[in-house]
Amino acid sequence: MPLEMGKVRLVGAGPGTVDLMTVRALRAVETAQALLYDALVADEILALAPAGCVRIQTGKRAGKTSMKQETINRLMLRLARRGLNVVRLKGGDPSVFGRSGEERAFLEAHGVEVDVVPGVTAASAAAAQFAFPLSHRGEARRIAFATARVQDGSVVEGGWSGLADAETTLILYMARDAARAAAARLMAEGRAPGTPALAVENAGREDARILSTTLSMLGEDVENAAFSGPVLLVVGEVASQARAAYAPSLRAASARS
Ligand SMILES: C[S@@+](CC[C@H](N)C(=O)[O-])C[C@H]1O[C@@H](n2cnc3c(N)ncnc32)[C@H](O)[C@@H]1O
Numbered sequence: 001m002p003l004e005m006g007k008v009r010l011v012g013a014g015p016g017t018v019d020l021m022t023v024r025a026l027r028a029v030e031t032a033q034a035l036l037y038d039a040l041v042a043d044e045i046l047a048l049a050p051a052g053c054v055r056i057q058t059g060k061r062a063g064k065t066s067m068k069q070e071t072i073n074r075l076m077l078r079l080a081r082r083g084l085n086v087v088r089l090k091g092g093d094p095s096v097f098g099r100s101g102e103e104r105a106f107l108e109a110h111g112v113e114v115d116v117v118p119g120v121t122a123a124s125a126a127a128a129q130f131a132f133p134l135s136h137r138g139e140a141r142r143i144a145f146a147t148a149r150v151q152d153g154s155v156v157e158g159g160w161s162g163l164a165d166a167e168t169t170l171i172l173y174m175a176r177d178a179a180r181a182a183a184a185r186l187m188a189e190g191r192a193p194g195t196p197a198l199a200v201e202n203a204g205r206e207d208a209r210i211l212s213t214t215l216s217m218l219g220e221d222v223e224n225a226a227f228s229g230p231v232l233l234v235v236g237e238v239a240s241q242a243r244a245a246y247a248p249s250l251r252a253a254s255a256r257s
Contacts, residue, residue, distance in 0.1 A: 003083035006033075008076050008107050010094040011087050012119015015204025016042040020125060025117045032087035034079040036072065040091030040230060042205075049087075054079070069099065073106040080112045091230070093121040097147055097173050121145075122232050123171040125204030132198075132234075132241040134169050139237045142168040148175035148182040148233075155181040164189035169236035176231040180219025186235065191215060196239035202229040210244050 011028045014020035021029075029035065029048045037046060039059030049055060056075065058067045067075075072088075079086045094100040094116055104114045123145065127134050134143050144163050148155055155178045163170050164186050175182055179199070187193055193216035202208045207229070213221040215235055222231070 003081070005112060006080040006082065006084040006086055007113045007115065008080055008086040008088060008103075009115045009117055010098070010100045010103060011089050011117040012093040012095075012098070012121075013037075013041045013045050013089050013091055014120040015092060015122050015125035016040070016045075016202070017205060018042075018044055018048070020120050020204050021045065022117065022119065025119060028087050028117055029089065031085065033084040034086045035089060036076060036079075036086070037089040038091055039066070041089050045089070054084070069102065073103060076103070076107060077110050077112060080107070090119070091122075092125075093119040096121045096123075096145060120204065122173070122200075122203045122230065123234070126198075126200040126208075126210075126232055126234065129203060129208055130198070130200065130210050131243040132238050134171070134238065136169075136238050136241075140167055140169045144168050144170050145173065146170060147173045148178040155185075160185040161189045164191040166192065166195075166237075169234065169238050172233040172235070175233045176222060176227055179222040179233055182233070183215050183218040183235075186215060191235070195235055196237060198234040198239045198242055199225065199227070199231050200234065201225075201227045201231045203232060210242060212239065212242055212244060 009028050011025050013025060032049050032053050034054040035049050036056045036058050058072050076086055076088060088103065090098045100116055107114045123134060146163060172182055193214065195215040197213050197215045197218045199211040199222050200208065211221055211225050
């Protein structure tokens with residue numbers, strides 16, 4: 001008798017600690033029969049998977065290379081065809097720069113049922129941890145989640161004019177190495193050089209660090225900070241409200257402590 005097709009869940013693990021996972025995400029991991037996880041997923045979360053669960057690392061960790069998206073898609077399909085309950089675990093929210101659209105389209109085209117379990121995205125974790133809001137009445141009426149980087153690692157060329165508006169809180173994902181270029185493009189489009197800006201490393205975790213600066217200094221300050229973990233950039237008036245609870249070794253010029 002043919003096996004019943006398994007299901008794939010694209011699950012958001014949040015920013016890295018178990019207590020910032022949703023209950024639904026926690027249950028999905030605890031009942032997974034196969035777990036494909038990204039580099040940003042913390043070990044304490046992986047430890048929740050049951051003993052017999054097949055674990056496959058798909059992201060770059062400890063010097064290993066990342067799997068190609070096509071390989072990940074095929075692997076999920078193969079495991080689902082074996083009738084397994086597959087969990088594809090990603091840092092933050094799978095819908096925010098998490099390729100959930102591509103993975104869902106591929107799996108559904110092959111007849112696999114897909115569920116998405118949302119997670120706390122890095123921007124929300126950073127805002128909560130360092131006490132600044134993402135929106136603020138009369139000051140930040142819009143929030144933009146953007147990336148400065150395209151697939152080949154270069155800086156995104158177009159679209160900056162829409163992000164230069166003074167009442168927008170701009171969150172840049174995957175922008176650590178493009179901070180200088182991103183800041184230059186925003187200023188060229190009219191965003192004021194004195195606009196408060198932040199870089200947050202390892203948001204939501206105990207070892208999080210925050211750097212508080214201005215748009216004109218963002219590139220230089222980020223380069224000098226030599227971050228090694230995942231980094232989020234925040235540009236906008238709300239950044240001036242950040243409190244540098246964890247900034248022992250970084251300049252925290254405008255952050256209240
Ligand atoms: C491929 S994106 C995934 C984003 C993820 N889906 C989310 O919702 O947070 C990876 C980028 O997210 C940001 N990021 C993820 N986790 C982070 C964290 N804990 N602290 C700061 N930035 C983080 C960094 O900009 C990193 O380069």
